[in-house]
Amino acid sequence: MGETELPDGRRLGWAEWGPPDGIPVVLIPGAATSRLLGFGPAAVDALGVRLVSVDRPGLGVSTPAPAPSFAGFAADMQAFVQLHGLGRPAMVGNSQGAPFALACAIAGCCSVLALVSAADEVASSGFAHVLPPPLRGLVDGVVADPAGAERYFAGFSPDAVWSMVGAASPPSDLAVYTATAFHAAYLRALADGFRQGPDGYARDTVLAMSPWPLALESITVPVDVWYGAEDTSHSPDRGETLAARIPDARRHVVPGIGGAVLWTNAEMILRHLLVHTY
Numbered sequence: 001m002g003e004t005e006l007p008d009g010r011r012l013g014w015a016e017w018g019p020p021d022g023i024p025v026v027l028i029p030g031a032a033t034s035r036l037l038g039f040g041p042a043a044v045d046a047l048g049v050r051l052v053s054v055d056r057p058g059l060g061v062s063t064p065a066p067a068p069s070f071a072g073f074a075a076d077m078q079a080f081v082q083l084h085g086l087g088r089p090a091m092v093g094n095s096q097g098a099p100f101a102l103a104c105a106i107a108g109c110c111s112v113l114a115l116v117s118a119a120d121e122v123a124s125s126g127f128a129h130v131l132p133p134p135l136r137g138l139v140d141g142v143v144a145d146p147a148g149a150e151r152y153f154a155g156f157s158p159d160a161v162w163s164m165v166g167a168a169s170p171p172s173d174l175a176v177y178t179a180t181a182f183h184a185a186y187l188r189a190l191a192d193g194f195r196q197g198p199d200g201y202a203r204d205t206v207l208a209m210s211p212w213p214l215a216l217e218s219i220t221v222p223v224d225v226w227y228g229a230e231d232t233s234h235s236p237d238r239g240e241t242l243a244a245r246i247p248d249a250r251r252h253v254v255p256g257i258g259g260a261v262l263w264t265n266a267e268m269i270l271r272h273l274l275v276h277t278y
Contacts, residue, residue, distance in 0.1 A: 001035070003061055006079050013061035014054045014080075017041055022050035023277055024086040025270070026077070026110065029053055029189075030095030031119075031208075032161045032201045034060030037189035039094075040266025047270055052089075054080060056100060058200025059193045068203045070103035070214060078109040087111075090273050094262050095119055095234060096208050105219045112276035113219075114269055116226045117259040120235035120242050123211045130236045142209045149209070153202035158190040161201070168233040169258060176260040216245040222276045223249040226269055230258035 001015040015035040022044075029037060035053040038044075044051045055062035056073060065072055081089055091110035093101025098118030105113045122131060122139050131139065142149040156164075169177060176182060193201065223246050227238040235242060243251035252272075257264050 004080055004083055006076060010057070010063035010065070010076075011061070012054055012057075012063075012076060012080055014052055016050060016052045018044040018050045019048055020050060022048045023274060024081075024089035025049050025051050025273065026081065026086065026089045026091045027051060027053040028056070028091065028093045028097035028101040028104070030097050030117075031205065032059070032096075032156075032158070032193045033186070033189040034192040034195075035189075036060070036192050037185055039092075039262050040270060043267035043270050047267070047274060049270060049274070052084070052086070055193075056097070056200065056204060058196060058203060060195065061192075062200075064196070064200060068207060070100060070207065070212070071107070073100050074103040074107035074109060077104050078107060081109055090114075090277055092116060092262075092269070092273070093118065095259065096204060099208055099212055099214065100204075102212075102214055102216065102219070105221050105223065106215060110221060112222045112273055114224045114226060114273045115239070115242070116262045116269060117228065117231055117234045118225065118239060118242060119208050120237075120239065121212045122209060122236070124241075126241060127236050139209055142206055143211070146206050146210060150199075150202045150206045153205045154198045156198055156201060158187070158194050161190055162187065169260075170230040170232070172228070172230050172256060173258040173260040176257075176263055182263065216242075217247060219246050219248070221248070224269070224272050225249055225251045226261055226265075227251075227253050228257035228259060228261040228264075229253050229255045231261070232258065234259055 057065035088111040243249040
């Protein structure tokens with residue numbers, strides 16, 4: 001665990017699991033959580049993976065970016081992987097971390113990508129008539145008034161995020177999230193994600209819920225798109241449209257679980273990812 005200074009003097013916080021000489025896999029965490037929440041420790045060790053989780057700017061201990069953007073985050077990660085000698089690592093983008101990971105793939109700083117329970121581009125016109133009315137109204141508000149939306153999301157707290165996740169989760173996910181060890185780790189990562197206040201979460205959320213300035217058709221690395229069959233909150237069609245927009249993407253839908261699929265199926269997700277690293 002540590003902090004890495006970027007060329008402009010800002011710092012990115014990170015944590016890692018697995019053998020130091022293992023196959024590098026970089027995790028871009030979900031909404032409001034920090035580098036402290038990894039996944040699949042047993043699978044990481046068994047598969048010889050060096051899992052490195054990185055705080056986005058403004059979350060955890062990472063310095064806020066002066067003008068947050070997907071491209072800016074990708075540039076930060078390009079510098080980070082070079083400074084750590086990771087080459088072009090495999091990458092996992094979870095939940096709200098997914099569009100940031102896609103930006104990294106577009107920039108060429110990863111060699112293969114897994115999107116797990118990916119936050120979809122809900123502002124896309126293709127989803128306009130399928131979003132539930134409350135979400136449709138929220139998305140319309142973000143698009144019409146990003147600054148106002150950022151102020152709204154800045155009113156959230158770790159407890160509010162936890163309540164929102166719980167309210168949107170099926171029983172299969174709640175069984176994972178409320179298990180004693182995971183619950184403690186998740187709450188710790190949420191608290192750490194908010195340690196600088198709510199602004200990092202608010203800015204990330206506005207970026208993720210706005211139209212994405214991402215040329216998904218330009219991605220040239222293999223991409224696996226993973227959703228739990230019971231996931232009703234991350235994508236209106238569980239990634240079917242998202243996967244179709246990425247040239248070399250394969251979509252997987254896992255039965256019996258929802259948005260917690262990263263933690264229930266870590267070994268399967270990593271094995272698919274590692275196929276492309278040899």
